[in-house]
Amino acid sequence: MVKDEKKTKKELIEELQYLRKRLSELEAGQIKDTMRNEKNLDQLRGNETILVVDDNDLFRKFIVHTLNLLGYHTFEAESSKKAIEIIEKKHSHIDLMLTDIVMPDMSGRELAEHLKTFRPKIKMIFMSGYAEDIVVHREVFTIIDKGSSFLKKPFSPFELAEKIKHKLTEA
Helix, strand or coil, rough: CCCCCCCCCHHHHHHHHHHHHHHHHCCHHHHHHHHHHCCHHHHHCCEEEEEEECCCHHHHHHHHHHHCCCCCCCEECCCHHHHHHHHHHHHHCCCCCEEECCCCCCCHHHHHHHHHHHHHHEEEEEEECCCCHHHHHHHHEEEEEEECCEEEEECCCCHHHHHHHHHHHHC
C-alpha cells in the first residue's frame, strides 16, 4: 500500500533550510570550490542542453545555476505545462531532461511520456524528495524505460554534476 505522498512540515522545513544554505553558498561562489575539491571539475563540465523541471523555485534555480557553472545550457520550467511549451519549441535542442516526479499539474512520469513522443531517445533523470521514492521510482522505471536515472533530493552540487555527466556519457 502506498502512503500519502505529502511531506511532513518538518521535512519541508529541513529541505527549505538545506536549499537556502546551498543557494547562499552558490551565490558566494563556494560551490565551485567545493566541487573542485571533491573531483576534478573539468571532468564534470559539459556543453549539452538540459531542461530542468521543478515546481520549487529555489531548488530549480540552484540546479540551473550549478549546471550553468559547469558549462551546460539550460531551459527551466516551473511546471509540466511550461516544460511542454519548451519541448514543443526547442525539442531538437534538448539532450537531457531533469524533472521532479511529483508536481501539481502533471507528474514527471507523464511529462516524460509526452517528451518521448517528440524525442524517443532523450536521456532522463527523475528526482524526488519524498519518503516513498522507492515506490515512485519503480513506477517511473517500469513505465518509461530501464535507462532512466533517479536522483534523491536534496543533493549536493557534486552529486548533481556527477549524475548529469554519467547520464550524458552513457551509451
